[in-house]
Amino acid sequence: MLTVNSISIQYEQKKVINDFSFSVEEGEVVSIIGPNGSGKSTLLKSISRQIPYQSGSVELDGMNMKAMNPKQIARKLCMLSQKNQAPSDMTVYDLVSYGRYPHKRWFEKLTKDDRDIIEWAIEKTHLTDYQERTVASLSGGESQRAWIAMALAQRPQILLLDEPTTYLDISHQHEVLELVRELNEEMGMTVIMVLHDLNQAAHYSDRVIVVQSGEKAMCGTPDQVMTTEMIREVYRMDSEVMYNHAERKPRIHLLRTAR
Amino acid sequence: MTKSRSGLIVVITFLLAIAAAVIAIGLGSIRISVPDILETLFHSTADNVNDTIIFNIRLPRVILALIIGANIAISGAILQAVMGNPLADPGLTGVTSGAAVFVLVIMLAKPEYTQFMPLAALIGGMLAATIVYALAWRRNGISPISIILAGVAVNALCGGVVGYLSIIYSDRLPSAVQWMNGSLAAKGNSVVSMILPYAIVGWILSFFAIRKANVIRMGDQVAANLGENVNRIRILLSILAVFLAAISVAAIGMIGFVGLIVPHMARFLVGSNYKYMMPMSMALGALVLLVADTGGRTLFSPLEIPAGILMAVIGGPYFLYLMRRSVF
Numbered sequence: 001m002l003t004v005n006s007i008s009i010q011y012e013q014k015k016v017i018n019d020f021s022f023s024v025e026e027g028e029v030v031s032i033i034g035p036n037g038s039g040k041s042t043l044l045k046s047i048s049r050q051i052p053y054q055s056g057s058v059e060l061d062g063m064n065m066k067a068m069n070p071k072q073i074a075r076k077l078c079m080l081s082q083k084n085q086a087p088s089d090m091t092v093y094d095l096v097s098y099g100r101y102p103h104k105r106w107f108e109k110l111t112k113d114d115r116d117i118i119e120w121a122i123e124k125t126h127l128t129d130y131q132e133r134t135v136a137s138l139s140g141g142e143s144q145r146a147w148i149a150m151a152l153a154q155r156p157q158i159l160l161l162d163e164p165t166t167y168l169d170i171s172h173q174h175e176v177l178e179l180v181r182e183l184n185e186e187m188g189m190t191v192i193m194v195l196h197d198l199n200q201a202a203h204y205s206d207r208v209i210v211v212q213s214g215e216k217a218m219c220g221t222p223d224q225v226m227t228t229e230m231i232r233e234v235y236r237m238d239s240e241v242m243y244n245h246a247e248r249k250p251r252i253h254l255l256r257t258a259r
Numbered sequence: 260m261t262k263s264r265s266g267l268i269v270v271i272t273f274l275l276a277i278a279a280a281v282i283a284i285g286l287g288s289i290r291i292s293v294p295d296i297l298e299t300l301f302h303s304t305a306d307n308v309n310d311t312i313i314f315n316i317r318l319p320r321v322i323l324a325l326i327i328g329a330n331i332a333i334s335g336a337i338l339q340a341v342m343g344n345p346l347a348d349p350g351l352t353g354v355t356s357g358a359a360v361f362v363l364v365i366m367l368a369k370p371e372y373t374q375f376m377p378l379a380a381l382i383g384g385m386l387a388a389t390i391v392y393a394l395a396w397r398r399n400g401i402s403p404i405s406i407i408l409a410g411v412a413v414n415a416l417c418g419g420v421v422g423y424l425s426i427i428y429s430d431r432l433p434s435a436v437q438w439m440n441g442s443l444a445a446k447g448n449s450v451v452s453m454i455l456p457y458a459i460v461g462w463i464l465s466f467f468a469i470r471k472a473n474v475i476r477m478g479d480q481v482a483a484n485l486g487e488n489v490n491r492i493r494i495l496l497s498i499l500a501v502f503l504a505a506i507s508v509a510a511i512g513m514i515g516f517v518g519l520i521v522p523h524m525a526r527f528l529v530g531s532n533y534k535y536m537m538p539m540s541m542a543l544g545a546l547v548l549l550v551a552d553t554g555g556r557t558l559f560s561p562l563e564i565p566a567g568i569l570m571a572v573i574g575g576p577y578f579l580y581l582m583r584r585s586v587f
Contacts, residue, residue, distance in 0.1 A: 050480060074486025081480050087531040094532070098477065102486035106470050154485070 001026040001190050002047070002077075002158055007056030009039070009046055009214075016042050017053070018214045026157070029184050029191045031201040034211035035235055040194045041082075043211060044162050047192070048079035060158070074102035078156035082163045084147045086135040092146045093131040096121050099153025121152035125179060141172025148179060159183075161193035165200065173197075177204045198252045202226050210234055226250040232258045265529040265539075272528075272542040279546055280325060283553040284317045288560065319448045324552040324566065325545040326451070326458045327443075327511055328521075330503040332544020333465050335518025336525065336537055337500040340472040341493050343479075344406050348518035349384075349504035352406065353413025355515070357387025358501075358508040359439070360417045360424075366435050367428035377457065380509035384501040387413050392497075441514035441567020443552045454510045461503045465537060468496055472533040514548070514567040516574025521547055523581060 002024045009017040016039045024030050034040040045051040047058055049065070058065045060076060086095050099121065100114045110118075122131050125145040130138060135146050144164060151159055161180065165173035181204050183189050195201045201208050202222040210218040210225060212234050218225050223243055231239045231252065240253045285291040291299075291309055299309045335348035342352070349355045361383030362376050394409035395401050421439070425432050437444060471492045474482045479489045504518065524547075525539035551573065552566035 048484065050483065069486075070483070070488055071486035074484065079480075079484050084481065085478070087476060089530045090532075098474070098481075098485060101474060106467070 001028075001061065002192070003059040004043075004047065005057045005059065007046060007053040007058065009042055009051060009053045016214050017046065019056070020211075020214070020216055021056075022209055022216065022219060024158075024190060024192055026190055027184070027188045028207060029181065029193075029205045030207045030209060031205040032192065032194045032209045032211060033196070033198065033201050034217070038211045039214040040211045041162055044079070044160055044192065044194050048077065048160050049073070050079070071102050074154065074156075076156055077158045077160065078151040078154045079160040080147055080151050080162065080164060082166050084143075086143075086146075088134065088136045090135055091132055092122065092127055092135055092138070092149070093118065095135050095146055096131075096149045096153050099150040099155075102154060117155065118153050121149040124152060124183065125149040139172070140168045141175050144168060144172070144176050145179065148176070152183070156189070158190045158192065161191065163194050163196060166196065173200065180204065198226060198231070198254075202250050202252065221248055223248045223250050226252055262535075265532070265535040268529050269535055269539045269542060272539060272546060276325060276542050276546040276549065279549050279553075280321050283321050283324075283549055284313055286553055286557050287312075287317065315447065319451045320443050320446060320552070321549060322451050323443055323446050323454070323511065324549040326454055327507045327514070328517055328544040328546065328548025329541040330458055330461060330507045330544070331514060331517040331548070332521035332525075332540040333462070333537065334500040334503040334507075336522040336533070336540040337465065337468060337472060337496050337503075338518070339522055340476040340533065341496045341500070342401060342406050343476070344401075345523070346407055346519070348516075348522075349500065350513075350515040350518055351414075352391050352410040353387040353417065354384045354391075354501050354504050355508055355513050355518075356414050356417035356421070357390075358384035358505040359513050360420045361386075362509055362512075363421060363424055363435060363439070366438065367424050367431050370431075377453070377506050377509040380505035381502060384505035384508070385498070387417070388497055388501050437565060438512035440565040441512045441570070442563075442565035443511050444556070444563055444565070446511065450510050454506055457506045458503075461499065461506070462541070464499050465503070465541075468499060469533045469537050471496060472537065476531070476533070512567065514570055516570045516578070517544055517548055520574050520577055520581075 004020060004022050006019045006021045007017060008015065008019055020043060032040045032043060042051055046053045060068065060073065065073060096118050097110060100110060100118065122128055125148055127142065127145055127149055130142060135143050138146060164176055164180070168176065177200055180191055180193070184191050205222060207220060208222050208225040209216060210230060217234055218230055223245065226241055228239050228241055231237050236258045238255045238258045240255065242251045242253070244250070281293060281296055284296050285293060289312060291312065295309055296313065299307060299313050331349060338347040338349065338352060339345055358380035361379040365372050365376055365379050390413050391406060391409040392401070394412065395405040397405070474485060474487055475489065475492050475496070482492070483489050507514070521544040522536070522540050525536050525543050529535040529539045548566060548570070551569045555564040555566050555569045
């Protein structure tokens with residue numbers, strides 16, 4: 001579905017991402033984790049073309065993304081940033097309808113089909129009662145759902161999420177991640193997300209990629225990746241990890257900074 | 260803000276601008292009643308005194324005020340979307356003074372090339388916009404505060420050049436003073452016919468720019484994510500905004516605050532969707548400048564206050580009011 005072939009990213013003289021490769025299969029949820037400054041967000045932004053990479057390539061459905069035009073990409077891939085701000089008077093419905101933009105030419109109006117998709121996206125994100133409210137009046141979790149609804153209306157095959165839970169309180173964090181998982185399971189949407197919280201990454205992903213100093217430190221299923229050794233090595237933390245092999249979702253209990 | 264209500268407000272504002280235009284034609288040292296104006300406009304008889312006043316003096320001036328008010332307001336509305344900054348307007352970003360410097364060079368130093376004034380204004384405005392972008396550009400986009408700082412720098416630079424020119428050519432300065440203050444006085448049909456074709460082109464392009472403005476106001480990342488080439492839109496829309504401001508400067512000089520305040524008023528009245536905001540800015544800009552110009556020429560009669568000065572006097576306090584309400 002998406003293949004990253006040894007990309008390197010450099011700011012001025014500093015290498016931020018070094019010879020990084022991975023691939024994501026259709027229908028997978030993949031989390032990218034790593035400490036601050038490891039380059040995980042940079043990696044995601046380079047896939048979504050917000051940050052240019054100096055070497056390597058990214059292939060989407062077997063096509064080099066540099067050879068695709070922006071609209072073509074927008075119909076397949078959608079990236080949601082950490083924090084988004086809608087104009088203060090924009091309603092949820094209007095925001096979500098922007099998702100249809102890449103599918104329209106300038107003279108085309110929204111059709112019945114577009115409206116059906118918009119309504120479906122609003123319903124999927126449980127915002128039906130809020131659709132006439134302004135996005136600015138919603139709580140953090142609701143507004144994040146509204147932006148996800150916009151992404152859904154875009155009907156992408158791949159959804160990229162850059163720390164979708166950072167600015168939310170705990171219950172809203174899980175609400176958003178449960179929604180992501182639900183979309184993945186019901187529609188087979190492929191998801192790549194950057195997460196901070198190890199437990200959330202372990203709980204909600206099929207695979208986890210660990211980034212350390214711009215390089216791929218580890219990659220595998222949560223129970224392969226989440227080990228006390230990895231956490232000491234990458235995060236400099238002592239921890240206990242409880243494995244539940246039936247579910248393959250380890251639970252991480254952080255103890256103290258490693259000495 | 261319901262859509263039908265916004266649409267209605269836009270239509271009403273257009274009608275108000277037309278009504279204000281008819282009334283403004285009647286105001287002045289010789290008053291003409293509205294029925295007489297309509298009579299003259301639609302059943303012109305060449306031997307009528309009103310006919311001369313209306314067609315040679317008042318009508319061109321009223322039309323010019325409408326055109327230029329619309330131009331500057333649209334220019335401000337576009338810049339605010341493109342720069343993601345509610346303070347962006349052709350005045351504060353230095354576009355107006357960049358255009359003015361180039362026009363002034365022709366006006367004072369090379370008066371024989373007057374016909375190139377619109378072109379010179381365009382070049383000057385583009386140059387100023389380029390400098391502002393170059394100064395305000397950061398790796399991840401344009402920082403709103405640096406746009407304003409860069410605008411301050413460009414304005415200061417241009418102010419210096421204007422000062423220099425007015426010392427060097429102090430003998431020719433009186434002819435330029437009216438223009439520097441943004442006056443619509445003594446502009447005849449020739450100025451109208453010079454600017455109108457350009458303005459119409461600009462308006463048609465702004466109509467096509469609505470959709471792009473609506474996407475780019477969501478921010479660079481969202482726009483890119485929706486499949487837009489953000490830098491290309493930004494450059495094209497900026498050129499359009501500079502074009503509209505520059506032809507206005509070439510025609511009547513510097514008028515501040517219209518480009519800043521009118522889009523704000525428009526947003527307040529019809530919301531931030533450019534489908535309504537753009538035509539609203541156009542209608543409201545036309546109306547506001549017409550009122551400012553008509554007020555300037557009638558309130559203190561026989562003294563005439565340039566519309567630019569009146570706009571600054573009204574615009575400054577309104578601007579402070581907006582700050583108090585923390586719109587920014």
